[in-house]
Each structure stands twice: as C-alpha cells, then as structure tokens.
Amino acid sequence: MSFHFRLLATDGRARAGLLTTPHGDVPTPVFMPVGTQATVKAVSPRDLEDLGATIILSNTYHLYLRPGDGRIVRLGGLHAFMGWSGPILTDSGGYQVFSLAQRRKVDADGVTFRSHIDGSKHRFTPEKVIGIQENLGADIITCLDECADPLDYEYNVQALARTHAWAERCRAAKTRPDQALFGIVQGGVFPDLRERSARFLTDLGFDGYAIGGLSIGETKEQMHRVLELLDPLLPADRPRYLMGVGTPGDLVECVARGVDMFDCVLPTRMARNGGALTRAGRINLRNARFADDPVPLEPGCTCYACTHFSRAYLRHLTLANEILGHHLLTLHNLHLMLTVAREIRAAILEGRFQSYREAFWRQATDTVGPLRQPGGDAGCTLPSTGL
Amino acid sequence: MSFHFRLLATDGRARAGLLTTPHGDVPTPVFMPVGTQATVKAVSPRDLEDLGATIILSNTYHLYLRPGDGRIVRLGGLHAFMGWSGPILTDSGGYQVFSLAQRRKVDADGVTFRSHIDGSKHRFTPEKVIGIQENLGADIITCLDECADPLDYEYNVQALARTHAWAERCRAAKTRPDQALFGIVQGGVFPDLRERSARFLTDLGFDGYAIGGLSIGETKEQMHRVLELLDPLLPADRPRYLMGVGTPGDLVECVARGVDMFDCVLPTRMARNGGALTRAGRINLRNARFADDPVPLEPGCTCYACTHFSRAYLRHLTLANEILGHHLLTLHNLHLMLTVAREIRAAILEGRFQSYREAFWRQATDTVGPLRQPGGDAGCTLPSTGL
Numbered sequence: 001m002s003f004h005f006r007l008l009a010t011d012g013r014a015r016a017g018l019l020t021t022p023h024g025d026v027p028t029p030v031f032m033p034v035g036t037q038a039t040v041k042a043v044s045p046r047d048l049e050d051l052g053a054t055i056i057l058s059n060t061y062h063l064y065l066r067p068g069d070g071r072i073v074r075l076g077g078l079h080a081f082m083g084w085s086g087p088i089l090t091d092s093g094g095y096q097v098f099s100l101a102q103r104r105k106v107d108a109d110g111v112t113f114r115s116h117i118d119g120s121k122h123r124f125t126p127e128k129v130i131g132i133q134e135n136l137g138a139d140i141i142t143c144l145d146e147c148a149d150p151l152d153y154e155y156n157v158q159a160l161a162r163t164h165a166w167a168e169r170c171r172a173a174k175t176r177p178d179q180a181l182f183g184i185v186q187g188g189v190f191p192d193l194r195e196r197s198a199r200f201l202t203d204l205g206f207d208g209y210a211i212g213g214l215s216i217g218e219t220k221e222q223m224h225r226v227l228e229l230l231d232p233l234l235p236a237d238r239p240r241y242l243m244g245v246g247t248p249g250d251l252v253e254c255v256a257r258g259v260d261m262f263d264c265v266l267p268t269r270m271a272r273n274g275g276a277l278t279r280a281g282r283i284n285l286r287n288a289r290f291a292d293d294p295v296p297l298e299p300g301c302t303c304y305a306c307t308h309f310s311r312a313y314l315r316h317l318t319l320a321n322e323i324l325g326h327h328l329l330t331l332h333n334l335h336l337m338l339t340v341a342r343e344i345r346a347a348i349l350e351g352r353f354q355s356y357r358e359a360f361w362r363q364a365t366d367t368v369g370p371l372r373q374p375g376g377d378a379g380c381t382l383p384s385t386g387l
Numbered sequence: 388m389s390f391h392f393r394l395l396a397t398d399g400r401a402r403a404g405l406l407t408t409p410h411g412d413v414p415t416p417v418f419m420p421v422g423t424q425a426t427v428k429a430v431s432p433r434d435l436e437d438l439g440a441t442i443i444l445s446n447t448y449h450l451y452l453r454p455g456d457g458r459i460v461r462l463g464g465l466h467a468f469m470g471w472s473g474p475i476l477t478d479s480g481g482y483q484v485f486s487l488a489q490r491r492k493v494d495a496d497g498v499t500f501r502s503h504i505d506g507s508k509h510r511f512t513p514e515k516v517i518g519i520q521e522n523l524g525a526d527i528i529t530c531l532d533e534c535a536d537p538l539d540y541e542y543n544v545q546a547l548a549r550t551h552a553w554a555e556r557c558r559a560a561k562t563r564p565d566q567a568l569f570g571i572v573q574g575g576v577f578p579d580l581r582e583r584s585a586r587f588l589t590d591l592g593f594d595g596y597a598i599g600g601l602s603i604g605e606t607k608e609q610m611h612r613v614l615e616l617l618d619p620l621l622p623a624d625r626p627r628y629l630m631g632v633g634t635p636g637d638l639v640e641c642v643a644r645g646v647d648m649f650d651c652v653l654p655t656r657m658a659r660n661g662g663a664l665t666r667a668g669r670i671n672l673r674n675a676r677f678a679d680d681p682v683p684l685e686p687g688c689t690c691y692a693c694t695h696f697s698r699a700y701l702r703h704l705t706l707a708n709e710i711l712g713h714h715l716l717t718l719h720n721l722h723l724m725l726t727v728a729r730e731i732r733a734a735i736l737e738g739r740f741q742s743y744r745e746a747f748w749r750q751a752t753d754t755v756g757p758l759r760q761p762g763g764d765a766g767c768t769l770p771s772t773g774l
Contacts, residue, residue, distance in 0.1 A: 039704060039711040046691070067678070067703040075681055075699050083695045291454070294462055304433070308470045312462050316425065316454040323429040323710055 003139070003180035003207055005239045009349050013231050013258040016348040019239055021087040021139035022178050023079060024054065028239060028260040029344050031251060031337040032057045032089060034268060037066070038082040041268050042323070042330040045083045051303075051331065052338050054086060055139075057263045060132055061093035065115050065122075069135035077137035089140040089263075091243070092129045092170075092184070095212070098147045106146060108162060126169035133179070140180045142210055143170040150188035150218045160186050160193055164200050171204060180207035182241060188213055189222040191229050198233035208239040211259070215244045224257055231258035248277060248340040252360050255344050256353070267337050271329035274318035277336050279363050285315040285329075303335035304328070390526070390567035390594055392626045396736050400618050400645040403735040406626055408474040408526035409565050410466060411441065415626060415647040416731050418638060418724040419444045419476060421655060424453070425469040428655050429710070429717040432470045438690075438718065439725050441473060442526075444650045447519055448480035452502050452509075456522035464524035476527040476650075478630070479516045479557075479571070482599070485534045493533060495549060513556035520566070527567045529597055530557040537575035537605045547573050547580055551587050558591060567594035569628060575600055576609040578616050585620035595626040598646070602631045611644060618645035635664060635727040639747050642731050643740070654724050658716035661705035664723050666750050672702040672716075690722035691715070 004020040019026035033040045033048060035058045040048060048056065058078060063069060075081045078088060097104050097113045104113035110125035126144045133141035144166045146159035163186045174181050183201035187193030201209060211230060214223045227242070234240055241261035242254055251262060267277060274285040278298040283290075296306035297314060305314065305328035317325025340360075347356035391407040406413035420427045420435060422445045427435060435443065445465060450456060462468045465475060484491050484500045491500035497512035513531045520528035531553045533546035550573045561568050570588035574580030588596060598617060601610045614629070621627055628648035629641050638649060654664060661672040665685040670677075683693035684701060692701065692715035704712025727747075734743035 037703075037707045037709055038700070039709050042710040042714075044691070044711060044714065045695070066707060067699070071679060071699070074679060075697060081697075081700055081703075083700070292458060292461060304431070308432070310462060310468075312454070312458070313425070313468055313470070316468075320424045320453060322424055322426050323713055324426040324431060326710055327429075327431065327714070 002178050005208065005237065007236060009351075011348045011351055011353040012256065013228075014255045014344070014348045014353045015236075015258060015260055016345045017239065017260060019055075019087075021055075021180070023085060023087045023139050026054045026087055027342075027345055029251065029255045029341050029348075030054060030261050031341045032261065032263040033334055033337075034059075034263055034265045035082065035084075035088075036265070037062050038072075038078065040330075040334075042272065042326040043334070045085075047331060048084070048334075049086075051334050052342070053334070055089060056084060056086070057089045057091065058082075058136070058138065059093070059096065060090045060129060060136065061096035063090075063136060064093065064132050065117055069132045073135040073137070077135075079137065087140070088136075088138040089182075089241075089261075090133050090136055090138040090142065092133070092142045092144045093124055094129075094145040094184075095147045095243070097124055106162065108165070110144075110166075111146075126166040127173040130170050130173040134174075134176050137176075138179065140182060140208065141174075142182045143167045143184055143206075145184040145186055145212055147213050147216075148186065148188060150213050150216060150222075152188065153190055153193075156186070156188040156190060156193050156213075160197055164197070167201060167204060167206075171206070182206055182208040182210045182239075184210040184212040184243070185230065185234075186213045187226075189218045189226060191225075194226055194229055195233060198230055202233070202235055206238070208241060208261075209234050210241045210243050212243045214242065215246060215264075220253075224253065227254060227257035227259060234258070248279065248336060249360070249364065251337070251340050251344060252357050255348075256357060262341075267333035268330050271333050272326045274315075274325070274329070275333075276314075276329055277333045279336070279340075279360070281364065283311075285311065285318045285325075287315075290315040297329075297332050298336070301332065301335065303332045305332040305335075389565050392595065392624065394623060396738075398735045398738055398740040399643065400615075401642045401731070401735045401740045402623075402645060402647055403732045404626065404647060406442075406474075408442075408567070410472060410474045410526050413441045413474055414729075414732055416638065416642045416728050416735075417441060417648050418728045419648065419650040420721055420724075421446075421650050421652045422469065422471070422475075423652070424449050425459075425465065427717075427721075429659065429713040430721070432472075434718060435471065435721075436473075438721050439729070440721070442476060443471060443473070444476045444478065445469075445523070445525065446480070446483065447477050447516060447523065448483035450477075450523060451480065451519050452504055456519045460522040460524070464522075466524065474527070475523075475525040476569075476628075476648075477520050477523055477525040477529065479520070479529040479531045480511055481516075481532040481571075482534045482630070484511055493549065495552070497531075497553075498533075513553040514560040517557050517560040521561075521563050524563075525566065527569060527595065528561075529569045530554045530571055530593075532571040532573055532599055534600050534603075535573065535575060537600050537603060537609075539575065540577055540580075543573070543575040543577060543580050543600075547584055551584070554588060554591060554593075558593070569593055569595040569597045571597040571599040571630070572617065572621075573600045574613075576605050576613060578612075581613055581616055582620060585617055589620070589622055593625070595628060595648075596621050597628040597630050599630045601629065602633060602651075607640075611640065614641060614644035614646060621645075635666065635723060636747070636751060638724070638727050638731060639744050642735075643744060649728075654720035655717050658720050659713045661702075661712070661716070662720075663701075663716055664720045666723070666727075666747070668751065670698075672698065672705045672712075674702075677702045684716075684719050685723070688719065688722065690719045692719040692722075
C-alpha cells in the first residue's frame with residue numbers, strides 16, 4: 001500500500017510521526033495550508049515549496065462546482081492541474097454543504113443543496129463524494145459527514161447516525177488503491193457521542209481519523225476535553241487530523257493532546273485582512289501605530305516579508321488594498337505556522353516537548369496580545385473550509 | 388555626475404544605449420513596469436529581479452497622497468520603503484491630476500485638486516512636485532506638465548505655455564545632485580507645437596526627455612508621426628522616454644522611431660482582468676474555449692506561469708478571482724515586455740533590427756489576433772499612470 005504512517009516518538013501524549021503518501025512524505029505534526037479553489041490563496045506552489053509546506057488541503061465542494069472534477073481529471077488530476085507535486089488531502093464537502101444552512105436539505109441517503117455560485121441544484125451522497133475525490137486524485141480523501149452544532153445534543157445524535165452510515169458507504173465505494181481514506185469522528189462536545197463515534201469508526205477501520213465538528217462555537221476547554229477523551233480511543237498507529245484548527249498556540253495545545261495534523265484558513269484569511277500572526281500575539285496592520293514603524297512584522301523571523309519589508313510598508317499595502325500586501329502577509333503567517341509545527345516535531349523527537357510548550361507560552365505572554373495561557377488561547381474560531 | 392547615458396549603437400533610427408544611475412545600470416531600449424503605489428501590482432521585488440526588470444516607475448501623485456512623501460523619507464526613501472534596490476523613475480503627478488477632470492483647477496502658478504481617496508484639497512506647483520520627488524528619492528524625476536487632449540489645438544497652445552514655464556521652475560527648484568531630471572515634451576498631435584516644445588526644452592537642457600500626451604486618444608499613425616518629427620529634434624546623447632506606451636508591438640515600432648524608454652500599465656492591468664499578451668496577439672482567459680486547454684499561455688515561453696500551468700488552470704483562477712491568477716498573468720505579461728525589449732536591444736547592437744522587426748510582425752500576423760501590421764498595432768490606449 002502506498003500510504004503508511006509510522007509513529008516515531010511520543011512525549012506525553014504528543015506524537016511525532018511520518019506519513020508516507022504517493023506524492024511524498026509528510027513529517028508530523030503538520031500544518032496543512034488550505035487551497036480551497038485549487039490554490040492556496042495569494043501564494044504560488046513555488047512559494048509553498050520555499051516555505052517547506054509538505055501537504056496542502058483542497059476542497060471537494062468548491063472544486064466540484066468550479067472548475068468541476070470531470071474537468072480536473074481530464075487535465076491530469078488535481079496535482080497536475082494546480083502545479084503542486086506534493087501530497088494533497090481533500091475534505092468531503094460535508095462541512096461546506098452543511099454551512100449552506102437554508103440552501104440544503106439532508107436525508108438518510110445524502111444531502112441536496114444549491115450552489116453558492118449560481119444557485120444550481122446538486123446532490124452529494126457518500127458514493128458521489130468518493131467519486132469526486134477519486135477524480136480529483138488527492139493522496140488522502142475523507143468520508144462525507146454531517147457537521148452539526150457542537151452544543152446541540154439531539155441534533156448530534158441524529159447527525160452521527162447519518163455520519164456513521166455514510167462512513168460505511170464511503171468505505172465500500174472507494175476503488176482507488178493509491179488513496180488513503182480518513183473517517184471523521186463527530187459527536188460535538190458530548191463525551192458519550194464522541195466515544196461512540198470513535199469506536200464505530202475504528203471498528204470499521206480507516207487509514208486515519210479526522211476529528212470534525214470542533215472550533216465552531218464551543219470553548220477551547222470543551223475542544224481540549226474532546227481531544228483528551230479521543231486520544232486513548234483512537235489507534236496509536238493511525239494519524240489524527242483535527243479539522244479547521246488553528247493558531248500557533250492551538251498547534252502546541254492540540255499536539256499536547258495527541259493530534260498529528262491540522263488545517264485552518266485563519267493564517268491565509270487574516271493575511272488578506274491585514275492581520276499577522278506572531279509568537280507574541282496578533283498584529284492588525286490597519287492600526288495607526290504601525291504607520292511609521294520601521295521594524296519587520298516579527299523581528300527575528302526569517303520569512304521573505306520580515307527580511308525585506310517594514311510594518312509601515314505592509315500597512316501601506318494593506319490600506320491601499322495591494323495584492324502584494326496579501327501575498328507578503330500570507331507568506332509570513334504560513335511561515336510561522338509551518339515553523340511552529342517543525343519546532344514542535346523536533347521537540348517531541350528530542351523528548352523536550354513540555355519545555356518547548358512552556359517556553360512558547362512564556363513568549364506569548366511576555367508581551368501584550370490576545371494570546372493567553374494554555375487552555376485559553378484565543379484560537380482559530382474561523383472554519384477551516386468555510387465558503 | 389551619477390547619471391549618465393551612453394549611446395552604444397544605432398540601426399536606422401533605433402538606438403541601443405546604457406543609462407547609468409545611482410542605483411544601477413539600465414540597458415536601453417527598456418520597458419519599465421509601473422509601481423503606482425510603491426508596488427508593481429501583484430508581484431514582489433524578487434519577482435521583478437527574476438524577470439530581469441532593471442528600472443521601475445512609481446507615481447508621485449499616489450505616493451504623495453498615501454502614504455505621504457514625508458513618511459517615505461522618514462522610512463529611508465522609496466527604494467528602501469518598497470524593497471526595490473534598482474533604479475526608479477517617478478512621474479510628476481501632472482498626468483493624474485489632469486485626469487481628475489472636474490476635481491482640479493489649473494492656473495499659471497500650479498494646479499489645485501481634490502484627492503480621489505478622500506476628497507481632501509491639495510495643490511501642486513512645480514516647486515512642490517520637485518520637493519515631493521526629492522523626498523521620494525527616485526533616480527529619475529520629471530517636470531510637472533499639463534497633459535492636454537492631444538487633438539485640441541487651442542488647449543494645447545495654452546497648456547504648452549504652462550508646461551514650459553513649469554519646466555523652467557522645476558529645473559530651478561531641483562536641489563539633489565543624485566537625481567536626473569527629465570523635461571516632458573508636449574503639444575498633442577500638432578507638429579508646430581511639438582517642435583516648439585522640443586526646441587524650448589532642449590534649449591533649457593535636461594538629463595533626458597519624456598514624450599507626454601500620447602496614447603490617449605490619437606491614432607497610432609498620429610503617434611508615430613510625432614515620434615518621427617521629434618527624433619531629429621531631440622539630442623542624440625540623451626534618453627527619450629515615451630510615457631504610457633505600450634504593447635510588444637509598440638516597443639518595436641516606437642524604438643524604430645528613436646524611443647529608448649517605455650512604461651505602461653497595460654501588461655499588469657490586463658493581467659488582473661484575465662488578459663494575456665502573446666507575440667501572436669492577446670488572449671482573454673474568460674473565453675470558454677480555454678476551459679479544457681492544457682497548453683501554456685504562450686507555448687515556448689520560459690516564464691514561471693508558462694512552464695508550470697495550463698490555460699485551463701489560469702482560466703479557472705481568473706473566473707474564481709484568485710490572486711494567484713493575477714500574479715501569474717502579471718508575471719507572464721511583464722516577462723514578455725521585458726523579453727521583447729531585450730531582444731530589440733540585441734538586434735540593434737547586432738545591426739539586424741529591421742529583420743527582427745519584420746520577423747516580429749510575421750509572427751504576430753501568423754495567427755488570428757488583434758495585433759496588426761506596423762502602424763496598425765492595436766496598442767496601449769490605456770494611460771500609463773491612470774488613477
């Protein structure tokens with residue numbers, strides 16, 4: 001089999017591993033930049049390579065609607081189409097479809113929805129989304145799931161039944177031997193549902209396990225409790241992917257609770273709004289105090305933006321809505337996420353994760369900023385894959 | 388003196404030279420990418436270096452309004468501010484101010500106008516725009532001129548009187564020895580006015596001569612006649628800069644009439660609208676015929692966009708309004724302009740410009756496209772420096 005996960009070291013609950021995929025190896029923990037529409041917004045594939053990105057995420061819902069998975073398969077598959085030769089993970093489109101709210105209708109067999117682009121009517125079933133993802137050809141594909149309000153117990157009971165039935169059907173529908181299939185654990189913030197979901201999906205058996213339905217309304221403490229509950233329930237020899245999370249601090253705190261893989265639109269979306277992530281907290285370049293600030297976004301950072309441009313210049317680009325501003329802030333934010341993931345991995349491999357974690361939070365609280373103590377990080381509350 | 392122009396070779400009226408500036412040498416003929424707001428839109432300084440750009444243009448009007456020339460001088464000048472270490476030319480802001488139409492009022496002493504950003508009231512005089520340009524610190528600065536409708540004789544007579552008086556005042560106001568000052572020849576399409584302007588400005592004596600007021604409504608034939616008239620009137624040992632022109636074909640045809648320097652927003656602006664320049668003609672990626680087209684924008688082109696991506700992918704990015712699409716098309720269009728300028732120069736130095744010119748137009752007319760025979764190129768009609 002072309003997909004393989006090797007657990008190389010643990011340090012507490014934190015894990016360092018190596019994912020092997022048909023398009024290359026992925027050292028974990030890893031942050032996956034989000035390439036919603038077959039591009040990570042505002043950067044090129046060569047930028048991603050320079051940044052050391054090893055795997056990116058793309059969105060089944062968006063690519064199905066535009067340019068269409070049939071077109072992508074004719075053009076050689078998603079890797080060739082977008083010029084990214086490394087590993088790709090595609091989500092199932094479930095999250096986007098359930099985000100459509102008034103424009104979708106779920107039944108036991110699947111979900112019918114209207115396109116956010118032109119209002120046209122479409123239907124996703126488990127078999128359909130596996131077929132789309134087989135056309136796209138990502139290295140890792142995911143089961144269609146129903147993403148429920150994490151705080152609504154009754155809804156989660158019903159959604160979980162569908163999610164589990166669909167996971168079985170996705171597993172049966174999959175035909176490509178060169179793609180790994182991840183199940184998605186749901187159940188909101190409810191321990192009994194999360195446990196039920198973990199047991200059901202691990203009994204079925206998947207190449208990896210995504211943890212869905214978090215970072216969309218619950219508190220950090222609730223999210224962390226779910227991760228702590230799931231850690232011993234999920235098989236140690238399979239990767240765990242926390243969907244839609246988060247910030248540098250989220251990486252530290254969720255790796256500490258057994259997570260291997262992350263994605264979030266926050267670093268790239270913030271960038272296009274003039275926001276920069278730093279280890280000490282967030283910076284909003286629209287703030288007038290940066291108008292004459294000659295220092296880099298994050299002094300000491302080795303990214304292209306920080307080694308060549310001042311905050312004053314980046315603020316100017318932001319206010320003038322210049323594409324270069326979006327580009328440079330995206331480079332910086334992704335560089336930080338990818339660097340923190342690499343640092344975490346090195347710390348785990350060297351058995352010093354706990355001291356790394358403590359140093360990380362000391363730095364974060366040394367200066368005024370919205371980042372807070374472990375468990376209180378004002379993390380990624382944006383969905384990873386929103387429309 | 389830190390500024391110097393050496394004429395290396397002529398071939399017919401075509402000239403190859405070398406500009407020496409405090410920030411580096413500029414082989415001519417040259418195309419200058421336009422960095423209106425202290426950034427060439429959608430590309431970074433390192434992209435420009437990779438493309439082989441040797442000099443860029445930036446806009447006095449825009450930088451004066453935002454972020455302000457006082458701020459730029461505090462931050463080390465325009466080169467440091469925008470992270471471009473090569474030569475820069477700034478226009479005088481005249482073109483932009485006169486484009487404001489109802490929002491400006493000209494008198495003998497200067498022009499009063501309202502900002503397009505916030506409606507605030509400002510005044511440019513010759514002394515003021517030299518002061519701003521000295522703050523910005525470009526290698527080449529330009530005189531405040533009044534840009535008139537090129538077909539309106541009476542208006543050109545009046546505007547030319549002001550332009551000439553202002554040129555004298557700009558020359559007197561200039562204090563920095565490390566900046567070259569270009570006069571701007573005006574006079575519309577009218578031979579007597581153009582001749583008067585060329586004689587007046589060359590009598591005053593400038594480091595170079597810009598040719599303004601063209602490519603804004605007259606025909607290509609009218610523009611070419613003005614260039615043919617000016618060629619013997621302008622000193623051979625000073626560079627000539629045709630403002631706001633143009634396409635690859637314009638470079639060929641205007642070099643053939645004695646021009647050394649060009650700038651135009653067309654390549655970068657077209658790119659952000661899904662348009663690509665090719666030697667054979669223009670491509671609009673919004674056209675459905677590119678939906679499944681697996682070939683590069685311009686087969687054989689060595690730019691990053693053409694060596695890594697298909698027309699189908701670039702069309703997808705354009706329709707999805709993805710920043711990467713703007714970036715890749717900008718790279719391609721600038722690459723073509725800069726490559727054609729380099730090819731023209733090599734042909735002049737080797738005494739084969741006329742055969743290059745003929746081969747250029749054979750290629751352009753080999754395929755269907757809007758490019759036409761010499762004299763009929765559907766060239767840059769967009770202003771180089773519009774708001």
